[in-house]
Amino acid sequence: MRVLILGGDGYLGWPTAMHLSARGHEVAVADNYLRRNLCQELQLEFLHDVPDLTKRADLWQSISGHKIAVHVGDLNDWDFVAEVFQKSSPQAIIHYAEQPAAPYSMLDRQAATLTLSNNLMVTANVIFAVREYCPDAHIVKLGTMGEYGTPNIDIEEGWLEVAHKGRQQKFLYPRQASSLYHTTKIMDTDLLWFYVRTWGLRVTDLMQGPVYGMFTDESSQDDRLLPFFNYDEIFGTVLNRFVVQAVAGYPLTVYGKGGQTRGYLNIKDTLNCVRLAVENPADPGELRIFNQFTETFSVNDLAEKVREAGKQVQLNVQIEHIENPRTEAEEHYYNPVHTGLLDLGLTPHYLSEEVLLDMIEFVMRHKSSIQTDQMLRNVKWN
Amino acid sequence: MRVLILGGDGYLGWPTAMHLSARGHEVAVADNYLRRNLCQELQLEFLHDVPDLTKRADLWQSISGHKIAVHVGDLNDWDFVAEVFQKSSPQAIIHYAEQPAAPYSMLDRQAATLTLSNNLMVTANVIFAVREYCPDAHIVKLGTMGEYGTPNIDIEEGWLEVAHKGRQQKFLYPRQASSLYHTTKIMDTDLLWFYVRTWGLRVTDLMQGPVYGMFTDESSQDDRLLPFFNYDEIFGTVLNRFVVQAVAGYPLTVYGKGGQTRGYLNIKDTLNCVRLAVENPADPGELRIFNQFTETFSVNDLAEKVREAGKQVQLNVQIEHIENPRTEAEEHYYNPVHTGLLDLGLTPHYLSEEVLLDMIEFVMRHKSSIQTDQMLRNVKWN
Numbered sequence: 001m002r003v004l005i006l007g008g009d010g011y012l013g014w015p016t017a018m019h020l021s022a023r024g025h026e027v028a029v030a031d032n033y034l035r036r037n038l039c040q041e042l043q044l045e046f047l048h049d050v051p052d053l054t055k056r057a058d059l060w061q062s063i064s065g066h067k068i069a070v071h072v073g074d075l076n077d078w079d080f081v082a083e084v085f086q087k088s089s090p091q092a093i094i095h096y097a098e099q100p101a102a103p104y105s106m107l108d109r110q111a112a113t114l115t116l117s118n119n120l121m122v123t124a125n126v127i128f129a130v131r132e133y134c135p136d137a138h139i140v141k142l143g144t145m146g147e148y149g150t151p152n153i154d155i156e157e158g159w160l161e162v163a164h165k166g167r168q169q170k171f172l173y174p175r176q177a178s179s180l181y182h183t184t185k186i187m188d189t190d191l192l193w194f195y196v197r198t199w200g201l202r203v204t205d206l207m208q209g210p211v212y213g214m215f216t217d218e219s220s221q222d223d224r225l226l227p228f229f230n231y232d233e234i235f236g237t238v239l240n241r242f243v244v245q246a247v248a249g250y251p252l253t254v255y256g257k258g259g260q261t262r263g264y265l266n267i268k269d270t271l272n273c274v275r276l277a278v279e280n281p282a283d284p285g286e287l288r289i290f291n292q293f294t295e296t297f298s299v300n301d302l303a304e305k306v307r308e309a310g311k312q313v314q315l316n317v318q319i320e321h322i323e324n325p326r327t328e329a330e331e332h333y334y335n336p337v338h339t340g341l342l343d344l345g346l347t348p349h350y351l352s353e354e355v356l357l358d359m360i361e362f363v364m365r366h367k368s369s370i371q372t373d374q375m376l377r378n379v380k381w382n
Numbered sequence: 383m384r385v386l387i388l389g390g391d392g393y394l395g396w397p398t399a400m401h402l403s404a405r406g407h408e409v410a411v412a413d414n415y416l417r418r419n420l421c422q423e424l425q426l427e428f429l430h431d432v433p434d435l436t437k438r439a440d441l442w443q444s445i446s447g448h449k450i451a452v453h454v455g456d457l458n459d460w461d462f463v464a465e466v467f468q469k470s471s472p473q474a475i476i477h478y479a480e481q482p483a484a485p486y487s488m489l490d491r492q493a494a495t496l497t498l499s500n501n502l503m504v505t506a507n508v509i510f511a512v513r514e515y516c517p518d519a520h521i522v523k524l525g526t527m528g529e530y531g532t533p534n535i536d537i538e539e540g541w542l543e544v545a546h547k548g549r550q551q552k553f554l555y556p557r558q559a560s561s562l563y564h565t566t567k568i569m570d571t572d573l574l575w576f577y578v579r580t581w582g583l584r585v586t587d588l589m590q591g592p593v594y595g596m597f598t599d600e601s602s603q604d605d606r607l608l609p610f611f612n613y614d615e616i617f618g619t620v621l622n623r624f625v626v627q628a629v630a631g632y633p634l635t636v637y638g639k640g641g642q643t644r645g646y647l648n649i650k651d652t653l654n655c656v657r658l659a660v661e662n663p664a665d666p667g668e669l670r671i672f673n674q675f676t677e678t679f680s681v682n683d684l685a686e687k688v689r690e691a692g693k694q695v696q697l698n699v700q701i702e703h704i705e706n707p708r709t710e711a712e713e714h715y716y717n718p719v720h721t722g723l724l725d726l727g728l729t730p731h732y733l734s735e736e737v738l739l740d741m742i743e744f745v746m747r748h749k750s751s752i753q754t755d756q757m758l759r760n761v762k763w764n
């Protein structure tokens with residue numbers, strides 16, 4: 001299948017590109033290096049150097065024999081979008097091209113405006129480009145479990161059947177997020193759902209939990225193919241951060257009580273979920289929603305797991321509860337459904353001690369690069 | 383109270399400015415004449431000439447003795463926003479500054495992008511400006527009943543208590559609109575609700591139905607103080623359009639079966655609703671939502687009322703059912719609650735034959751200006 005990956009330079013974008021390429025799909029990627037540029041502006045270093053897209057695509061071709069077409073440009077710019085869609089003529093579009101960090105979106109007015117404008121305008125351009133150039137193509141959109149927030153009822157898979165005063169209505173499951181970034185994903189959903197109903201688009205919305213890890217069948221073949229790895233408070237996801245803190249001898253920084261519970265998944269499962277969605281497209285006029293995670297943990301659970309794994313390699317891991325910079329519930333009900341992707345054939349990779357030890361071992365090799373002053377950046381919600 | 387009206391040149395903005403000014407509030411208005419410019423680009427004429435804001439403010443001062451401060455500029459531009467907020471130091475902000483037409487938002491990609499970008503970025507700038515310059519000020523936001531769509535259950539006033547698998551959760555009432563314009567209002571709600579929770583803003587969201595009429599206590603004093611009046615398919619609201627069609631001897635154009643039912647209100651009631659909201663502010667951290675309309679009618683009901691009123695002045699009004707250019711239900715359940723504003727003290731002006739005859743009489747005076755080729759503009763949803 002011809003697959004266009006928007007945000008193809010990203011933590012998930014690049015591994016997805018290789019994963020689909022290795023399985024015979026014809027892959028094109030587009031990116032404007034927004035994430036790299038924001039990290040540079042904020043003086044946030046990746047754990048290891050990551051070659052640019054062109055170099056990685058060349059390397060991947062030399063290793064695998066598969067070509068990945070690279071388009072560097074800004075998907076806010078319609079001329080670029082039109083060119084990419086015309087050249088790649090996609091049957092499926094995987095839309096990762098968003099500013100992906102909750103703390104970044106809460107940094108200041110400029111960062112908030114960038115997040116809002118970038119995320120919504122790119123989503124709108126994707127919709128308009130599909131309408132214009134490939135109306136039968138399938139949009140696979142990365143949403144987030146964070147859109148649901150932490151309601152006091154079970155989180156269903158995208159939809160909620162409501163009985164009210166003797167009548168019934170099926171609604172999009174009501175969404176209420178706890179950062180501007182997550183709120184832009186809700187707004188993306190509003191936009192996609194409107195055009196699905198109006199234009200009959202095919203859309204799959206993957207409500208993903210926080211992802212951890214960096215090793216995939218493809219990235220393991222050469223360190224230069226690994227995704228970039230943030231361990232700072234702004235762009236680093238929680239388990240990745242904890243592993244780096246453990247190796248650096250820095251206390252694991254748990255926000256508040258640490259009872260915040262979320263659904264997590266291994267990066268390998270992200271790739272399989274996205275591939276399953278691409279290979280089993282939504283119908284025309286269907287907004288198909290999957291909750292994309294494999295296990296739920298509290299932040300305290302994750303910290304404990306990292307401490308236990310650390311013991312195996314003589315790391316004396318400390319855990320520190322610090323003042324919560326976010327506005328969020330620290331203890332709450334959390335019971336989200338996640339059967340859709342399992343039904344499509346997902347075989348989860350659970351968070352074992354072995355998985356953690358692989359991550360720790362990798363980070364130890366890069367220990368000299370860790371800059372502990374990057375970890376906390378004092379971004380406060382309020 | 384110091385009140386800043388964003389979109390103060392508009393069909394509702396200008397009458398609101400005079401209404402509050404007449405009642406002793408200190409009013410400032412801001413506008414970039416977007417609506418006028420879009421009408422010019424699309425060659426859509428107002429029924430009668432409308433002086434610019436500066437001229438109207440001068441005229442209003444000469445008639446009433448009250449000054450309205452005028453700021454002309456683009457609220458997408460942060461420097462302008464900052465200047466307006468610093469100069470006017472508002473205690474309440476009435477936010478009308480959006481591209482307000484569903485058909486315009488469905489015209490083409492450029493119009494859709496303008497609607498999305500303008501409406502969301504202005505709302506974001508309002509939020510950031512309140513946070514920075516007047517955190518205790520009350521934002522009165524014009525939403526729309528169209529955000530709810532036409533669900534098969536009763537439409538409550540902004541919120542829905544859901545019982546699910548033995549547990550309870552109160553949600554924002556799930557929204558599902560039938561145009562991009564209405565969808566941007568949903569996205570505004572998402573944005574405001576997030577910052578209300580996070581920053582403790584005071585917000586009232588007025589979920590307004592279609593408005594009709596042009597006469598208010600203030601606008602009736604001089605024809606040059608009347609709001610602009612669109613009768614075209616793009617910017618004209620349905621009852622205003624029908625009255626002009628009736629006077630022009632043009633069949634009333636009912637889309638499809640005409641069973642589309644909505645909540646309507648007289649422009650006088652819009653002003654009273656907005657004033658009641660301003661004079662009774664929401665609490666800090668409260669998103670207060672009112673459903674703002676006084677009566678529900680189907681499109682067929684409205685067409686019949688115009689035909690009946692027309693008979694009184696010897697107009698032989700024809701009604702024509704044309705192919706529906708929109709994607710919407712033409713027959714549906716519709717039972718929205720609207721008690722909040724009545725509880726605050728609203729005394730509705732219902733749609734009587736006298737009200738219709740006043741409108742017809744006014745339009746007859748301007749009959750020679752009516753351009754019947756403007757009425758249908760062939761904007762199709764699909």
